[in-house]
Amino acid sequence: MSIKSSILKRSIWVFHLNTGSCNACDIEILDALTPFHDAERFGVKLVVSPRHADAMLLTGPVTAEALPKVINAIEAMPRPRMIIALGSCGCGGGIWHDTYSTIGGVNKLLEILKERGIVVDAVYYVPGCPIRPEALLYAVALIKGIVSKKREMKIYKAE
């Protein structure tokens, strides 16, 4: 691991962006940042401007209304930029994955970003409805290299 990578992993400033969530994941994020869970011990700090952020905490399926703002916010982040997709809706759209008013999860968002030439250096998925604060801390620990991935991604298709 290079020195640059080591320093970047020691200080993870997060920007919280609700893209149409029911607020359950947002409450859990706040819980993770309270003294009880103490995310600051991992160098995590909540910032208000995407200009300061290293990682974006994305909650909810991305609604069509929110999409331009979400793209602007991600573009405003300095590189290397990460997205931590939170909750079932954030990861794959949840029960809203194919509704008319949402684009459905972070993977669709990544496709749109790629079309526009906006690079996202890493994406982390934290499933759950809502997520548990410990799950968010696990994602942070994963970024820092403290723990290993729980599962490898597998795509099952109907025969």
Added chain:
Amino acid sequence: MEQLLVYTLTPLIVLYAIIPVILDGVERKLKAALQSRIGPPVTQTIYDLLKLVLVKEIKTQPTILYVYLSLTSSIVTGLASLYYITLYALRGDQVDMFYALALFAITTSTHTVTPLIVPNPYSFIGGIREVVLGVVNEAALITSISLYTIMAQRSVLKSTQWVTIIAVALVALTAFIASYVASSRVPFDIAEAEPEVASGIFVEFSGSVLALNIYSLLLRRLIVKLLVLAPTVGLLYGFSLTGLLVVLLLLPATWVTYATVAVILGRSRVDVAPLTLAKIYIALILISITVLLVQAYA
């Protein structure tokens, strides 16, 4: 003698440049301990600043050159101010303190003007809020420390008259409150109160510009503490090399005390806080000047 002083004090200035970053890490650890949590490591502020330097900066603002110039001049004048404070603690010459105060005023104004030259309305709103607080507080800080310096020069504590002691106590109280406020801590952490107020002064900055901004803020925290510690030690102990060492030893203790006060105090409304502060300052300074005048003519 002057040449010798410059050579001796140069390593100390290098030390001054490092101290605020380390003490901020200690402060964060202390705050965590007071809130019954583990908190970040003491070196976290160093990692944060290094990370900001390493990330790719987003240079959208056309005034970026002026921002760099203003922040660099803020840091350079801050270090120069620290040099004169050290000279004052060594020699007790009040001219050194007035140089230090003048340089500190330049540091504050260049730091405060930075968000105002960025073409972002939220940054501008945050900057104006900082200016309002600065106008109220800097006047009180400079007045109280000037009075404090004059009192230390005349060794007023040798007098056993209770009115003199009251006057010194009031001026010291004003100076310490003003230095606390100037150190941008709760509830006067307008620059940093960003999770609540989106219009913070740092809102548009990223990468190395943000790192310079944060470093400049930490350096100001160091200066305001030394500005009040130097005359306090001079008044109680005298001006000498030992006095300077006492000042340097008291510095971490003062930093920790301010951090503890910041944890204890809750947030105040940012629009009400400067006005209340102005009333307190005017009352304290007027009472202490009146006491001094009464004593002089009695």
